[in-house]
Structures are given as structure tokens and as C-alpha cells.
Amino acid sequence: MSGFVEKPEPVQVPGLTHLHTGKVRDLYQNADGDLIMVASDRTSAYDWVLPTEIPDKGRVLTQLSLWWFDQLADLAPHHVISTDVPPGAPADWAGRTLVCSSLTMVPVECVARGYLTGSGLVEYEQSRTVCGLALPEGLVNGSELPAPIFTPATKAAVGDHDENVSYEEVARQVGAETAAQLRQLTLAVYSRARDIARERGLILADTKFEFGFRGDRLTLADEVLTPDSSRFWPADQWQPGRAQPSFDKQFVRDWLTSPAAAWDRTGEQPPPALPQDIVERTRAKYIEAYERLTGHTWS
Numbered sequence: 001m002s003g004f005v006e007k008p009e010p011v012q013v014p015g016l017t018h019l020h021t022g023k024v025r026d027l028y029q030n031a032d033g034d035l036i037m038v039a040s041d042r043t044s045a046y047d048w049v050l051p052t053e054i055p056d057k058g059r060v061l062t063q064l065s066l067w068w069f070d071q072l073a074d075l076a077p078h079h080v081i082s083t084d085v086p087p088g089a090p091a092d093w094a095g096r097t098l099v100c101s102s103l104t105m106v107p108v109e110c111v112a113r114g115y116l117t118g119s120g121l122v123e124y125e126q127s128r129t130v131c132g133l134a135l136p137e138g139l140v141n142g143s144e145l146p147a148p149i150f151t152p153a154t155k156a157a158v159g160d161h162d163e164n165v166s167y168e169e170v171a172r173q174v175g176a177e178t179a180a181q182l183r184q185l186t187l188a189v190y191s192r193a194r195d196i197a198r199e200r201g202l203i204l205a206d207t208k209f210e211f212g213f214r215g216d217r218l219t220l221a222d223e224v225l226t227p228d229s230s231r232f233w234p235a236d237q238w239q240p241g242r243a244q245p246s247f248d249k250q251f252v253r254d255w256l257t258s259p260a261a262a263w264d265r266t267g268e269q270p271p272p273a274l275p276q277d278i279v280e281r282t283r284a285k286y287i288e289a290y291e292r293l294t295g296h297t298w299s
């Protein structure tokens with residue numbers, strides 16, 4: 001089982017059309033045709049959107065994404081037009097809203113991996129490849145790869161996991177020229193971000209970007225380099241050969257799988273509400289990620 005424990009109703013704002021309620025973000029369109037992305041405080045774990053929110057999470061991740069777009073601006077243009085809250089929208093949207101130019105999205109999840117884990121590890125253990133790329137023997141969960149790799153995936157329907165595909169498959173789907181640009185941009189942006197994170201004591205293990213066309217220009221879209229779209233690991237606890245502690249949701253995952261939660265994640269029942277101290281510690285982790293990466297104090 002998976003999905004929303006409680007699916008929120010879209011907010012009605014005059015002049016905005018509701019497009020989509022995502023796991024974490026709500027999408028609207030304004031009269032100019034721009035995309036309004038509102039990051040909620042929802043969080044997901046084990047394929048469920050949990051019934052408990054993490055206060056300020058949407059704001060923290062929106063500010064982090066904006067900071068990254070700035071760090072990357074010389075490598076890739078981005079989709080953000082402004083952070084203005086549309087007239088008539090709830091005051092709570094401040095800080096969590098991005099007005100973006102509506103792009104023609106490329107239907108490829110552009111993943112870069114510098115370390116082996118997750119679906120990459122699963123494929124590696126079967127075939128010594130990731131997305132068809134051959135890797136050396138002897139890598140384990142959390143190993144650093146000889147060099148970052150582009151491991152694209154295609155979007156699956158809601159609730160399903162994305163499917164890793166080969167570069168050749170991407171080239172067939174979007175054309176050789178676009179595929180080459182996606183790979184080049186993804187690896188360039190990952191490498192820049194990995195180096196910045198490393199200076200701050202964080203390992204950027206992998207991350208996912210989405211690109212769209214503004215005219216004929218590939219533009220960085222969606223959110224970038226947040227703990228929701230990336231794996232950040234504390235460098236001082238990195239130990240290949242085991243699962244690395246996740247920088248953000250470790251408390252949530254640990255608690256949900258503990259006896260205290262009394263929840264069977266393989267069963268039919270939705271996950272229970274999170275206790276207050278788990279909420280607070282998780283909120284503190286998101287803020288720590290923001291503060292460590294940006295060097296700014298969260299206020």
C-alpha cells in the first residue's frame with residue numbers, strides 16, 4: 001500500500017487554476033500561464049505521504065532550492081521568475097512559493113550518482129552495471145564511484161517507482177542531441193554541488209534534476225538539490241558497506257520501523273501520526289541542512 005494518508009484539498013485562489021497535488025508540492029497556474037509551485041510541509045516515507053507535517057519544511061526546502069539555483073546559474077538557466085505570493089493566496093504561502101515559467105518538460109528524471117546506493121546498488125548487485133553502465137568489482141552500499149555517472153529514469157505513474165533506463169533509451173526517446181545535453185548539464189551541475197557540499201562536510205551521494213525547454217533552451221526546473229530530491233550524508237559518519245544515515249528523514253524512518261510505531265510497513269495499514277519529538281528533530285535536520293549548505297542562519 002502507498003499514497004496519501006489524508007489527501008489535502010487544493011486551496012481556492014481567485015485567478016489561479018489548480019493543476020496537481022503532488023506528494024509534497026501543490027501546483028497552480030496563473031492567468032499569465034506561469035506555474036506556481038507551493039511547497040507544503042508534507043513529508044513522505046516508505047511510499048506514504050505521512051499524516052503529520054514537519055513545520056517549515058516547505059519554506060526551508062524552497063529557500064534551499066533558490067540558493068542552489070543561484071550557485072548554478074552560470075552552468076544552467078533556471079525556471080524561477082519570482083517568489084511573490086499571488087494576490088489572494090494564503091499568507092502562509094510566503095517563502096514556500098515559486099512562480100516559474102512553464103516549460104515544455106523533458107520526460108526524463110536526470111539522476112547523477114557519485115556514490116552507489118538505492119536502485120543503483122540493486123542493479124549493480126545483479127549485473128555490475130547501473131543503467132547499463134559497467135562499474136568496477138568490489139563496490140558496496142555507499143561506495144564512491146570512480147567518477148559521477150548519469151543514470152536517467154523515466155517517470156512512472158503516481159505511486160510507482162521510476163524506472164532506470166539506459167542512455168541509449170533516453171536518446172531514442174528525446175533525440176541524441178537533447179540526451180547529450182541532459183547528460184552534460186546533469187553531470188556538470190552535480191559536480192559543482194558535490195564540491196560545495198563537500199566543503200560543508202556533507203556528501204551529495206546522488207540527486208535528481210528535471211529539465212524543460214524554454215524555446216530551444218534547456219532550463220533547470222522543479223526543485224534542486226534539496227533533501228527531498230537528493231541524498232545528503234554527513235561526511236563524518238560515512239561508512240561504505242552499510243546503509244548511510246539519511247540526513248533528513250532518519251528519525252522518521254527509525255521511528256516508523258520501531259516497536260513504538262506499531263506499524264507494519266509491508267501491510268495494508270497507513271502509517272500512524274509522528275510523535276512531537278520526532279517532528280522537532282526532523283525539522284531541526286532540515287534546518288541544519290539549509291544552514292550548513294548555505295551558511296545562512298534560518299529565521
Ligand SMILES: Nc1ncnc2c1ncn2[C@@H]1O[C@H](COP(=O)(O)OP(=O)(O)O)[C@@H](O)[C@H]1O
Binds near residue numbers: 020024079100101105
Ligand atoms: N517549470 C516547469 N514547467 C512545467 N512543469 C514543471 C516545471 N517544473 C516542474 N514541473 C513539473 O511539475 C511537477 C511537480 O510535481 P511534484 O510536486 O514533483 O509531484 P509528484 O509528487 O506527483 O511528483 C512535475 O511533473 C514536474 O515535472
Ligand SMILES: [Mg+2]
Binds near residue numbers: 022
Ligand atoms: Mg516529482
